[in-house]
Amino acid sequence: EVQLVESGGGLVQPGGSLRLTCATSGFTFSITTMSWVRRPPGKGLEWVSTINGAGSYINYADSVKGRFTISRDNAKNTLYLQLNSLKIEDTAMYFCETGPDRGQGTQVTVSL
Numbered sequence: 001e002v003q004l005v006e007s008g009g010g011l012v013q014p015g016g017s018l019r020l021t022c023a024t025s026g027f028t029f030s031i032t033t034m035s036w037v038r039r040p041p042g043k044g045l046e047w048v049s050t051i052n053g054a055g056s057y058i059n060y061a062d063s064v065k066g067r068f069t070i071s072r073d074n075a076k077n078t079l080y081l082q083l084n085s086l087k088i089e090d091t092a093m094y095f096c097e098t099g100p101d102r103g104q105g106t107q108v109t110v111s112l
Contacts, residue, residue: 004095029053035049038108048068055074058070067086088111
């Protein structure tokens with residue numbers, strides 16, 4: 001059974017940073033492309049970033065490029081998203097996902 005468990009969200013001021021973690025199990029993480037997506041309040045899902053199994057392919061949405069960094073530790077079956085220079089519009093529930101599977105999410109709130 002695929003399990004994806006996000007953590008690391010919280011309340012932060014504009015310009016602040018957070019590091020999100022997605023702990024995984026139930027599949028061969030090291031060969032699996034992973035993504036982060038987010039759902040801002042009252043809006044639909046937005047793709048944020050994708051990384052392939054080897055970490056050799058990475059892509060970001062234009063809205064987060066240069067501020068967010070996706071990474072992975074295949075020895076720990078864990079996916080990360082470093083969020084820097086956060087903006088109020090980054091407020092959302094953040095999810096890690098692979099294929100049809102998505103975790104429960106972790107809330108990021110950027111507010112004064």
